Amino acid sequence: MPVFRAPRDRAIAVFDSGVGGLTVLAALRRRMPREELVYLGDTARVPYGTRSPQVITRYAMNNARFLGSFDPKLLVVACNTVSAVALPALSAALSVPVLGVVEPGAAAAARVQRGHVGVIGTSGTVRSGAYQAALARLCPGARVSAAACPLFVPLAEEGWTEGDVPREAAHRYLDGLVAAGIDTLLLGCTHYPLLRGPIAAAAGPGVQLVDSADSTAEAAAALIRERGVARETEGAGSERLFVTDLAEGFGPLARAFLGRPAPEPVVVDIS
Ligand code: DGL
Numbered sequence: 001m002p003v004f005r006a007p008r009d010r011a012i013a014v015f016d017s018g019v020g021g022l023t024v025l026a027a028l029r030r031r032m033p034r035e036e037l038v039y040l041g042d043t044a045r046v047p048y049g050t051r052s053p054q055v056i057t058r059y060a061m062n063n064a065r066f067l068g069s070f071d072p073k074l075l076v077v078a079c080n081t082v083s084a085v086a087l088p089a090l091s092a093a094l095s096v097p098v099l100g101v102v103e104p105g106a107a108a109a110a111r112v113q114r115g116h117v118g119v120i121g122t123s124g125t126v127r128s129g130a131y132q133a134a135l136a137r138l139c140p141g142a143r144v145s146a147a148a149c150p151l152f153v154p155l156a157e158e159g160w161t162e163g164d165v166p167r168e169a170a171h172r173y174l175d176g177l178v179a180a181g182i183d184t185l186l187l188g189c190t191h192y193p194l195l196r197g198p199i200a201a202a203a204g205p206g207v208q209l210v211d212s213a214d215s216t217a218e219a220a221a222a223l224i225r226e227r228g229v230a231r232e233t234e235g236a237g238s239e240r241l242f243v244t245d246l247a248e249g250f251g252p253l254a255r256a257f258l259g260r261p262a263p264e265p266v267v268v269d270i271s
Contacts, residue, residue, distance in 0.1 A: 007229040010036070011035070011037065011071075012032070012036070012073065012224070013038045013040070013068075013075045013096075014038065015041070016039075016077075016190055017048040017049075017059075017081065017190075019257050020078075020153070020191045020257060021039065021041065022254055022258040023258075024190065024216055025239070025258065026258050031220070032220070032224075032230070032231075033236060036238050036240075037240070038239075039239070041242070044244035045059055045244065049121075050122065056082060057086040073229045076100075076216065077098060077100040080190060080212065081124040084102055084125040084128040100216075101213070102130050106134035108210045109139075109184050110139040113208075114184070117142055118147070119132065119185075120152075121188030122149075125189065127148070132146055147176065149173040152166075152169065152173070152191055152195055156194040156195055161194050161195050166195055167201065174202040177203075182203075182207055183206065183208065184208045185207050186210050187210065194257065196209065196211075239263050242268050243267055244267070245267065246267050250265065
């Protein structure tokens with residue numbers, strides 16, 4: 001028989017296409033040290049960023065169904081591609097509140113922009129127009145320019161975050177945005193914070209970088225507080241990590257995204 005747990009004691013569930021969303025998990029933990037966090041990385045099917053909206057939505061539904069078995073009080077979609085493409089479908093299908101990274105990320109960029117926001121993300125994210133639409137709503141006077149940076153995901157996963165290759169890739173992707181006069185650059189992908197060095201160097205000192213992880217964690221904390229379901233128990237919260245495949249080198253990669261050693265992952269079949 002399922003054990004009844006009061007809403008405030010239930011977990012916050014988080015999913016991403018893979019390990020990249022651990023940047024969001026780290027931000028959630030910093031902001032909410034007492035909460036129980038359950039993370040699913042769909043490492044068997046990553047990347048999502050190059051897939052069609054239909055497939056992204058189907059994968060997102062599978063992930064949400066698996067995490068639903070933990071009866072969470074909140075579902076955080078750490079993946080920018082899923083947040084951009086499938087958030088309305090997820091929200092319509094689930095009874096648990098669903099928070100994506102697009103709205104908080106766009107809100108953070110809207111607060112600091114000075115007239116022209118650049119957005120970078122996967123092809124799926126940029127093609128969806130979700131960040132562009134959110135920014136048009138949140139800062140209607142601002143110009144928005146977007147560029148897909150497909151090589152950044154494999155570079156981050158290779159740990160190739162410094163040196164000539166990422167520097168060259170960053171210039172190829174960003175020079176057009178810089179020439180167009182962006183003053184703010186929204187990192188609309190879980191992996192891009194790892195490439196902050198070359199991205200910042202290519203963007204130049206006049207461009208403010210914004211990433212959605214911290215603003216999403218802030219929005220998640222506000223949401224559970226407003227609903228009266230924030231945990232009140234003393235002591236540190238727990239973390240559980242599920243993956244759909246455990247490839248070689250998972251530990252060091254997870255550590256790079258999380259910024260500390262990751263909990264032991266449990267492999268699950270969610271298909
Ligand atoms: N997690 C994805 C995102 O934030 C990047 C990796 C992928 O393409 O699946 O868009």
